[in-house]
Amino acid sequence: MARISNSHIWKSKFKDRDVTDEGLYLNRRQIMAGAAGLGLGSIAGPALAAPEGLEPNPLEDITNYNNYYEFGTGKTDPAKYASALTTEPWTIKVDGMVDKPGDYQLEDILSQVEIEERIYRLRCVEAWSMVIPWNGFELNQLLERVGVQSGAKYVAFETATRPDEMPGLRYPVLDWPYREGLRLDEAMHPLTIMATGIYGQDILEQNGAPIRLVIPWKYGFKGIKSIVRITLQDDMPFTSWNDANAREYGFYSNVNPEVDHPRWSQATERVIGAGLFSSRRETDMFNGYGEEVASLYSGMDLKANF
Ligand SMILES: Nc1nc2c(c(=O)[nH]1)N[C@H]1C(S)=C(S)[C@@H](COP(=O)(O)O)O[C@H]1N2
Ligand SMILES: [Mo]
Numbered sequence: 001m002a003r004i005s006n007s008h009i010w011k012s013k014f015k016d017r018d019v020t021d022e023g024l025y026l027n028r029r030q031i032m033a034g035a036a037g038l039g040l041g042s043i044a045g046p047a048l049a050a051p052e053g054l055e056p057n058p059l060e061d062i063t064n065y066n067n068y069y070e071f072g073t074g075k076t077d078p079a080k081y082a083s084a085l086t087t088e089p090w091t092i093k094v095d096g097m098v099d100k101p102g103d104y105q106l107e108d109i110l111s112q113v114e115i116e117e118r119i120y121r122l123r124c125v126e127a128w129s130m131v132i133p134w135n136g137f138e139l140n141q142l143l144e145r146v147g148v149q150s151g152a153k154y155v156a157f158e159t160a161t162r163p164d165e166m167p168g169l170r171y172p173v174l175d176w177p178y179r180e181g182l183r184l185d186e187a188m189h190p191l192t193i194m195a196t197g198i199y200g201q202d203i204l205e206q207n208g209a210p211i212r213l214v215i216p217w218k219y220g221f222k223g224i225k226s227i228v229r230i231t232l233q234d235d236m237p238f239t240s241w242n243d244a245n246a247r248e249y250g251f252y253s254n255v256n257p258e259v260d261h262p263r264w265s266q267a268t269e270r271v272i273g274a275g276l277f278s279s280r281r282e283t284d285m286f287n288g289y290g291e292e293v294a295s296l297y298s299g300m301d302l303k304a305n306f
Contacts, residue, residue, distance in 0.1 A: 056119055057130040059199050061273040066206045067124065068225055069173050070159065070166035077168070078206035084165045085226065087210040096156075096231040099147025106210055110196065112145060113137035117200070118193055118214075123255045123287045125219035129269040134214055135197030140188045148184065148232055155187040156180075156237035157213060158229035174240040180224040181237030181251070182215065183296075191216055191292055194227075217289040219253040250306040254297070255287035259306045 056062075068078035090106040115137055123129045143155070159178040163169050169176055186192060195214045196203055203209045208225025215222050221241050231237070241249035248262055257267045268280045286293050297305070 054119055054121070054131055056133040056199075057273050061130055062132055062198060063204050063206055065130075065272055067220065068206055068208070070161075070168045070176070070178065071206070072168045073173060081167055082205035085160070085162065085205045085209065086165065087205065087226075090210050092211070092227060093229045094146050094231075095229070096233045097149040097152035098232050099149060101146070109142060113141045115196070120214060120216035121287050122216070122220050122223075123269060123283065125221055125249065125253065125261065127261075127264055127266060127269050127283075128272050129281070130272045133199055134193060134195040135200060136193040136195035136214065138190055139192045139194050139213070140190065142194065142230075143188060151234050152232040153184050153234050154232075154237050155182050155184060156231040156233060157224045157227050159224055160226045160228045174244050178224060179238050179240045180213065180222055181239050182222070184232075185296055186215065189293060189296065191289060217254055217286040217293045219255060221249070222253050252297075252305050254302065254306075255283060256285060256302055256306065257283040258285070259303055
């Protein structure tokens with residue numbers, strides 16, 4: 001088992017797993033993705049334990065306590081309403097400064113990437129957190145495939161807008177569609193993944209089915225769900241939360257215990273699912289991923305560029 005493992009990253013490439021008929025099972029999409037390059041026989045594996053200190057939350061927590069405002073602003077609204085989202089077929093438009101723009105079918109995208117399991121902390125800007133065992137692929141694999149042109153400096157993302165399926169779109173909480181963005185080097189970073197599964201199963205709609213972004217060192221709202229468009233561009237993208245309240249939500253939104261939200265401290269976080277007397281933990285700079293990502297921001301004033 002070639003695992004890269006330390007206190008806060010843990011990953012396992014499916015091809016390295018032992019074959020077993022029990023434990024973790026893979027969904028159709030992931031089997032397709034894995035089957036392309038790795039051989040079906042090798043895609044199965046036991047339920048795997050996280051390294052000490054990074055115990056994933058149970059699936060019940062991960063799928064019943066969500067932010068997905070297109071389905072309502074309550075934490076349980078997505079679990080109630082998001083199953084209405086039609087996720088097949090699914091097309092992602094890739095446009096802007098790329099060599100191969102086009103409407104890419106999800107199956108086509110997944111046929112040419114390597115799905116891995118990544119157990120990451122998720123830290124919401126609202127000062128709660130959980131640990132999620134994602135299945136997904138490094139975004140850089142897709143960006144390399146479509147051919148990023150030399151002038152591109154940012155990547156913009158858009159969520160689907162389906163008024164018939166998303167009751168929350170009636171309310172102008174945000175300027176829909178939900179939009180997010182990254183600097184190109186952030187998007188290319190190996191920790192940045194596109195997730196298609198959790199616990200080895202298809203990602204559920206409330207978590208951003210069929211495909212969503214995960215950037216573990218940033219506040220959760222950067223992890224845009226149910227992506228239908230990816231645009232390479234030279235200017236800083238429009239981002240929905242920054243547009244809604246630029247004083248409270250910056251473009252970067254790197255997890256930073258030293259930069260408080262104007263209305264609350266970011267020094268600590270409530271651990272979801274920690275029982276009756278839910279516990280708090282101290283928030284780590286870059287959510288604990290500083291060793292890997294701090295260099296992306298060297299020389300920057302992180303209080304000004306929050
Ligand atoms: N399209 C869309 N993406 C979204 C959101 C949203 O409301 N709409 N909420 C964000 C926020 S605030 C967080 S904390 C994470 C939550 O992801 P989870 O529900 O899978 O834990 O999704 C992010 N992605
Ligand atoms: Mo969030």
